[in-house]
Amino acid sequence: MDDSSSMQDPILATEDDDGFRPLRTVPAFSIHLLISSCISVAGVVLAATWEDSCRCEAYFIMLYLRAAFWLLTYLFDHFVKNRHENLRLDGYHEFHRAIAYHKTVPLQIVSLWNTFLLAVQALIQHYYGDNFAEKCAVAGLFVPIVYITMFCSLETLVLCFVHGSYIAKVVHFNRAAAPPDALQGSRGHSGGSLGLTQRGLSTAELLEKQADLISYLKDHNLKLNQKIMQMNAQVRTVTFPG
Template identity: 30%
Template sequence: MESQRTSVYGNNTNVDFTQSTDDDPLIDGPLVSQDAFESVIKREFQKLPTHWAVSVLSFLHVVYVALCIAIAVFCWISDEHTPECTAALQGFDSKTVVLLGKVALWVMVFIYDRFVQHHHGAVRRRGYLDFYRLTRGVKNLPLLIHSAGNALVLTVIAPSALLDARVKKLSLYLLLSIICLELLLSLICLLRYTVHVVKFNSKKPHPDVTEQERSLGCSSEAHTETGFRDGSSLEDVVEKQADLIDYLKQHNSVLSRRILTVTGQQIRA
């Protein structure tokens, strides 16, 4: 009786195991080739579309500075074109027009900053952590420069009567100097940022983890920089490790869905 029970249990176990194996397409299904996943991963790269925003912002900034200089020359420095200036500005004071334009330009810079932050957050989530850190400082500089410029403009406009009493039209010259200096610094930062973005888009790199794995496979002396070493900042190391962990979680979930999709397609084929 015991031998019969054992044989029955053994047969049931085999049947259950066979049924579970047949029901699971991941076990009996065909293996997914490495080339299939590499081709999909290569299509993952998305160019960073912020360089055109840099061009638009730079153009608007140059136009604003050119208008400020034109208004200063024809409306402030010289009194010969006062009627023409009044007609062109539709009764608005020239200084008011310049200040309103400065506010509008700062709003454009703020919108640009939010746009860039959004796309760089997406780049960070896709695993390009080194590029994110490389451009983290330079991408924030235009908003800081314009904010500092607004503070300096207010500092000059508030005591303009006292400044002009000591030196004729001193406030005007200081205002133009601030606006031109702001343009120069902003263009330098935007140009530097554009170079980084163009290089990134042209190189089309894989995520940092994939690049590290390839370097480790090609050279036995290659090593990752996620550990703490002499001369490295502990805060940077911890931040990079946290970013890598977050990226790997997202990458694993996406990869699992792809395995199920590709395997199902091959089984149906």
């Protein structure tokens, strides 16, 4: 009875299809933002509490933290891209395109910030030369430990807006638990999701949407064929035992 009912909607009821799978990237984005905030707080603590004679050491600690944060962001970027690729394979091409830019922004921001810090460090070392230790050990607003802390705080503020926007979209997507794009038109969801009736689409966008959906339907057709073969094998086993 279960097999006959599942055949009424063959694409949805494949053996390997466990229903809607939420996009689980919110914890990763939250942790990434938390680490960025911790680095900013560490900079404030170092700049406010360490003595002038230790300001150079504090500055280099921040540089090491920046290097480690970039490496962490690189791994974070790889993890998020993998999750987004799974989302695309599940048939959610519209949402995949809607958040495609968000997944690349964190690595771009951190890389841009580190590039700027590298350029500033090169200028400082070029102009100060052997007097660098003396210059960074004095008190002031624009000594290295203070400027790098201000820069990290600005980066954290930018990441708050970027990550907050992304997290809000993903949470809304997970709560909606909508079917894949190819099935939405036939189930009363956003009509025209196949792109045939959507106005304002360029030819390139239309072809891209159709190619994605064709690929998705081919994957589900393969799963359906496998299901049919398994059912036929079970019928032959029952009809012709031993």
